[in-house]
Amino acid sequence: MTTTKETWVGRGIPRVEDPRLIQGLGEYVSDIHFPGQWAMALVRSPHAHARILEVRTDAARKLSGVHAVISAVDWEDLRQPLPDMKPLSPPALAYERVLYVGQPVVAILADDRYIAEDAADLVEISYQPLTPVVNVEDARQDSVVLHPEFGTNILDYVNFVSGDGQEALKEADHVISATLQMGRVSAQAMEPRGIAALFDEKTQSLMVYHATQSVHRAKERISTFLQMDPNHVHVIAPEIGGGFGVKNGSYPEEVLVSYLAKYFAHPIKWSGDRFEEFLGTYQEREQTHHVQLGIKNDGRIVAFVDTYYQDNGAYPGGGVLVAHNTARNLMGPYRIPHFAIHCYTVMTNKVPQTPYRGAGRPQGHYIIERIMDRAADELGMDRIAIRMKNLVRPQDFPYATGFPGVVYDSGDYPQTFQDLLDIVDVSAFRVRQQQARAQGIRLGLGLANYVEISAGFGFEGVHFRLAADGRIELATGATGQGQGHRTALAQIAADTFEMPLEQIAVVEGDTRRIDKGIGTFGSRTVIMAGNAIVIGGQEFLEKAREAAAKILDVKTTDVVYHQGTFSAPGTSAKSLDWTLLASELQRASHSMPAHEYYFYSNTATYGFGCHGVIVEVNEKTSEIRIPRYVVVHDGGVVVNPLLANGQVIGGVVQGLGSALYEEMRFNENGQPITTSFLAYHLPGAVSVPDIEIHHRNYRAPGNPGGYKGVGEAGIIPSQAVILSAVEDAFRDQGLRLNYAPITPGRLFQAMHREEAKL
Amino acid sequence: MVSITLRVNGTVHQMDVEPRWLLADVLREHLKLTGTHLGCEQGVCGACTVLLNGQPARSCLTLAVTADGADITTVEGLAQNGQLHPIQDAFWQEHALQCGFCTPGFLMTAVHFLQDNPDPTRAEIKEALSGNLCRCTGYQHIVNAVERAAKNLREKSGEKESIQTSTVEG
Numbered sequence: 001m002t003t004t005k006e007t008w009v010g011r012g013i014p015r016v017e018d019p020r021l022i023q024g025l026g027e028y029v030s031d032i033h034f035p036g037q038w039a040m041a042l043v044r045s046p047h048a049h050a051r052i053l054e055v056r057t058d059a060a061r062k063l064s065g066v067h068a069v070i071s072a073v074d075w076e077d078l079r080q081p082l083p084d085m086k087p088l089s090p091p092a093l094a095y096e097r098v099l100y101v102g103q104p105v106v107a108i109l110a111d112d113r114y115i116a117e118d119a120a121d122l123v124e125i126s127y128q129p130l131t132p133v134v135n136v137e138d139a140r141q142d143s144v145v146l147h148p149e150f151g152t153n154i155l156d157y158v159n160f161v162s163g164d165g166q167e168a169l170k171e172a173d174h175v176i177s178a179t180l181q182m183g184r185v186s187a188q189a190m191e192p193r194g195i196a197a198l199f200d201e202k203t204q205s206l207m208v209y210h211a212t213q214s215v216h217r218a219k220e221r222i223s224t225f226l227q228m229d230p231n232h233v234h235v236i237a238p239e240i241g242g243g244f245g246v247k248n249g250s251y252p253e254e255v256l257v258s259y260l261a262k263y264f265a266h267p268i269k270w271s272g273d274r275f276e277e278f279l280g281t282y283q284e285r286e287q288t289h290h291v292q293l294g295i296k297n298d299g300r301i302v303a304f305v306d307t308y309y310q311d312n313g314a315y316p317g318g319g320v321l322v323a324h325n326t327a328r329n330l331m332g333p334y335r336i337p338h339f340a341i342h343c344y345t346v347m348t349n350k351v352p353q354t355p356y357r358g359a360g361r362p363q364g365h366y367i368i369e370r371i372m373d374r375a376a377d378e379l380g381m382d383r384i385a386i387r388m389k390n391l392v393r394p395q396d397f398p399y400a401t402g403f404p405g406v407v408y409d410s411g412d413y414p415q416t417f418q419d420l421l422d423i424v425d426v427s428a429f430r431v432r433q434q435q436a437r438a439q440g441i442r443l444g445l446g447l448a449n450y451v452e453i454s455a456g457f458g459f460e461g462v463h464f465r466l467a468a469d470g471r472i473e474l475a476t477g478a479t480g481q482g483q484g485h486r487t488a489l490a491q492i493a494a495d496t497f498e499m500p501l502e503q504i505a506v507v508e509g510d511t512r513r514i515d516k517g518i519g520t521f522g523s524r525t526v527i528m529a530g531n532a533i534v535i536g537g538q539e540f541l542e543k544a545r546e547a548a549a550k551i552l553d554v555k556t557t558d559v560v561y562h563q564g565t566f567s568a569p570g571t572s573a574k575s576l577d578w579t580l581l582a583s584e585l586q587r588a589s590h591s592m593p594a595h596e597y598y599f600y601s602n603t604a605t606y607g608f609g610c611h612g613v614i615v616e617v618n619e620k621t622s623e624i625r626i627p628r629y630v631v632v633h634d635g636g637v638v639v640n641p642l643l644a645n646g647q648v649i650g651g652v653v654q655g656l657g658s659a660l661y662e663e664m665r666f667n668e669n670g671q672p673i674t675t676s677f678l679a680y681h682l683p684g685a686v687s688v689p690d691i692e693i694h695h696r697n698y699r700a701p702g703n704p705g706g707y708k709g710v711g712e713a714g715i716i717p718s719q720a721v722i723l724s725a726v727e728d729a730f731r732d733q734g735l736r737l738n739y740a741p742i743t744p745g746r747l748f749q750a751m752h753r754e755e756a757k758l
Numbered sequence: 759m760v761s762i763t764l765r766v767n768g769t770v771h772q773m774d775v776e777p778r779w780l781l782a783d784v785l786r787e788h789l790k791l792t793g794t795h796l797g798c799e800q801g802v803c804g805a806c807t808v809l810l811n812g813q814p815a816r817s818c819l820t821l822a823v824t825a826d827g828a829d830i831t832t833v834e835g836l837a838q839n840g841q842l843h844p845i846q847d848a849f850w851q852e853h854a855l856q857c858g859f860c861t862p863g864f865l866m867t868a869v870h871f872l873q874d875n876p877d878p879t880r881a882e883i884k885e886a887l888s889g890n891l892c893r894c895t896g897y898q899h900i901v902n903a904v905e906r907a908a909k910n911l912r913e914k915s916g917e918k919e920s921i922q923t924s925t926v927e928g
Contacts, residue, residue, distance in 0.1 A: 012853075014850050014851050014853060015850075015853065017858070018849070018850045018855060018858075019842075019850065021855055021858030021861055022833075022842070022846040022849050022850055022855065022858075022861060022865065023793070023833065023834065023836070023837055023842070023846065024791070024792070024793015024794070024832065024833035024834045024862050025793065025834075026793075026858050027792070028792075028795070028859065030792075030795075030796070031786070031792035033787070033790070112787075114776075114778065114779070187893075188893060189857070189859075189893055190795075190797050190803065190805060190857065190859040190860045190891065190892065190893050190894075191795070191797070191857065191859040192797075239857070239858065239859075240857065241795075241857045241858070241859030241860075242856070242857040242859060242893050242894055244893070273796075273798075273799055274797065274798040274799060274800065274803075481857055482855075482856035482857025482858065482859075482894050483856065484853075484856065642853045643853065645853075645899075646853050646856055646894075646895060646896075646899060649895065649896040649898050649899070650856065650893075650894045650895050650896045651896075652896060653895075653896030653897065653898075654893065654896075676798070676800055676802070677798050677800065677802035677803060677891065678800065678802060682891050682893065683896075683897075684887075684888050684891065684897075685883075685884040685885075685887040685888050685890070685892075685897040685900070685901065686884045686885060686888045688896060688897060688898075690898050690901075691896065691898060714896075
């Protein structure tokens with residue numbers, strides 16, 4: 001008998017997370033309240049670069065309700081470097097010098113945040129301002145060196161060469177050059193960062209509630225800084241209000257709250273506010289590229305050469321990883337036989353860079369897509385034709401891009417691009433564009449392709465156990481921040497165990513529940529933890545069969561498992577479901593089956609796709625509207641299409657922010673001047689269109705589940721595609737845009753600047 | 759300290775507050791109603807939106823003393839007798855939330871909006887939600903949810919009306 005097997009994977013079911021969240025019952029770090037807890041507030045540097053001369057805390061100390069005013073001048077332990085920021089780790093509290101506006105100098109503990117902020121106002125710090133270094137051009141000169149002991153502001157240089165590298169430019173009929181830039185952006189999750197800690201003197205253990213994307217790495221950092229036995233440090237990530245990469249790194253607040261909670265043996269909480277989120281949370285994107293594309297008369301790419309500088313800010317913080325990942329993405333989905341990439345990570349007096357959604361993927365694609373537009377324009381070729389000419393073809397798979405370890409493996413890039421062109425209906429658009437132009441309306445079309453490289457390193461695990469009530473509990477160290485993993489991973493488990501979803505419970509982000517974990521970032525969790533369920537689930541089932549055999553008093557080999565029931569055909573034994581198995585095991589005082597499995601894989605996944613956008617530009621106000629945005633997207637085997645759509649749409653809209661509005665701006669003194677939502681504009685409901693998504697589901701050949709990443713597909717080509725579209729709207733004037741975001745102000749300048757035109 | 763009375767989700771609370779305490783902090787810290795979230799404390803993001811005497815208000819820009827005697831509804835007051843409010847249910851069905859941090863503010867804004875405009879266009883919904891920021895969803899599913907909720911609420915009130923009508927007729 002054959003029946004169509006219904007699976008949970010592939011169904012767009014609403015999330016198990018939501019009933020609590022929509023009733024206001026979700027518990028975020030800021031909602032945690034330990035009886036008697038003290039609030040921490042920080043006095044942060046108002047200077048981008050200065051020497052600290054004196055810190056006076058007497059007045060602050062005397063304020064009623066203040067318990068401690070702490071500076072590293074007299075707390076030597078807090079001069080220790082933050083873990084995981086080698087080779088230039090900042091101290092937990094700055095004590096001799098400050099290197100960016102927002103760097104913490106003094107910590108205040110008080111009964112509540114109101115009092116703590118009052119006390120912060122009473123702290124007097126004398127600074128001797130030093131020359132700030134606020135852009136890479138100045139920083140590269142090394143006339144002022146941020147870290148004299150390091151000797152240079154160049155934090156990292158690396159080059160990648162494939163084929164004949166730069167030499168191959170000689171084979172080109174044309175060499176197209178451009179300097180392309182991206183401004184600094186800030187992730188701005190709706191929940192600011194926060195951390196609360198409670199030290200138990202009896203057990204000498206520290207409980208840390210932490211808005212972090214990786215509880216295990218946080219645990220490692222905290223135990224290192226506090227010189228504590230890691231077994232006595234427990235980190236729990238409760239609900240997290242968005243992460244986007246920047247809640248993943250090493251921050252001063254993490255070790256400060258942990259250290260002080262232990263030192264005073266008193267619960268302490270720091271809930272960052274929005275201003276602190278703009279000052280102290282690490283940022284991303286800011287890069288300047290000097291690109292050359294060597295191309296044949298027919299549009300075929302011969303060579304790509306790029307020297308770029310990433311404005312990293314004052315300390316490592318994860319920025320080098322972003323710079324390297326940019327290099328990995330510079331080829332996009334195109335065949336580039338020769339390339340030479342020179343990548344510099346440069347330190348300036350700004351808050352550090354750290355991976356933010358995309359983490360080099362948007363940067364790399366921005367460069368390759370924009371230089372292809374430029375090449376097409378200069379050759380008088382169609383922007384579509386040049387892409388078709390160079391896309392990796394199905395017959396090329398497995399296709400090694402020339403970058404170490406990157407081998408594209410699945411899909412059909414040209415067909416998918418053609419599908420996008422058909423959906424957008426380019427020829428009909430060109431007619432509309434002409435008609436609109438005649439009426440004084442400027443429409444433009446932007447198109448871009450991308451590859452989304454996900455996972456491909458490390459491991460992630462799942463701890464399975466049969467709970468007393470018969471549910472199967474799965475704990476993973478990969479902590480979500482709103483992606484819906486508790487639902488998606490449960491769907492995978494429900495298929496693995498042929499059980500209803502309700503009988504699966506996924507526990508995220510608790511170091512007490514699973515030994516090891518890496519965390520959720522780079523769209524890796526379904527790929528890594530999902531496959532851990534697929535494979536480890538079978539091993540857990542084996543243990544459950546052993547347990548059932550004991551109860552049924554048969555041999556393990558006699559036990560058959562089918563759709564939630566253990567039976568022993570051919571014997572007189574009854575059958576057991578999980579609930580009965582759990583209660584019988586407890587009655588017999590047997591241990592419950594449990595199993596921990598880690599999925600290790602160095603095979604990345606390669607989702608891909610393309611975006612098409614139509615913009616409408618108001619020539620008088622330089623306002624850019626978006627009537628239509630289409631995404632054709634391959635995410636491999638999609639576990640939950642509703643959630644996948646949410647990821648893609650959310651990514652696109654964040655990308656529209658960094659393409660159109662968002663830019664962290666600093667004045668000539670390194671003072672950030674966009675430090676509120678009034679000055680740093682996030683996209684709002686009115687400013688974004690409905691996003692049309694068309695899925696292509698090419699199973700990932702490199703992992704058992706066939707999953708690929710979906711979290712970054714939306715944001716990767718967003719800056720490229722918008723700038724491309726705006727240029728297209730001004731094709732008759734030969735508008736050239738070299739800087740993202742294209743804000744109304746920048747567009748106005750570009751429209752009125754001679755050198756911006758051909 | 760100033761003594762004030764707040765009626766929150768139908769329960770009357772008398773309490774002493776400092777004149778500078780924000781309504782959001784009093785709800786969250788003193789009444790432990792932590793569903794109301796603080797996203798920016800500048801009145802921009804809308805996460806802290808509550809209904810103050812039936813009108814949406816930024817609880818991060820409202821001093822608790824100025825709310826003395828007010829009737830306040832927070833997200834915790836939407837579900838009745840264990841039944842989700844149709845707007846909550848629509849947010850769930852349409853996947854209108856990811857991290858959930860901004861969600862309470864959107865729900866409170868939408869509840870009030872649909873009372874004023876039970877049959878809105880998509881553009882009107884977007885306009886009504888323009889005072890709330892979400893960083894995860896890209897808004898599309900939130901707009902879908904408000905559309906769905908509007909439809910469900912209309913059908914529900916249609917049922918009520920027809921019941922009332924039949925009662926009158928009968």
